[in-house]
Amino acid sequence: MTTDASTKEAFFERLxxxxxxxxxxxxxxxxxxxxxxxxxxxxxxxxxADAANASASKIIVDH
Structure with a gap:
């Protein structure tokens, strides 16, 4: 596994x-x-990080 692939794998594990x-x-x-x-x-x-401060209804309406 390349460094790039192992980094991606680590992110998937964290996710x-x-x-x-x-x-x-x-x-x-x-x-x-x-x-x-x-x-x-x-x-x-x-x-x-802005998602944490926005309301879900505002995000859904403002597409």
Whole structure:
């Protein structure tokens, strides 16, 4: 495995652990919603940290 591939693998492991933690704490719907919102922020070129401060209804309405 190349350094690039091993770095990506490490991120997937961290993402998997975070997803499992979110599911355990708040359920599958919350975990999926949070990951989708993060992906949307990435696609829009916005800092993902902004997602923590935005309301879900505002994000959904402002597409």
């Amino acid at each position: 998997g652990a975070l997803s499992d933690d979110m599911i355990a704490a708040h359920g599958r719907d919350f975990a999926m919603g949070a990951l989708i919102l993060a992906a949307r922020f990435i696609a829009q070129g916005q800092p993902v």
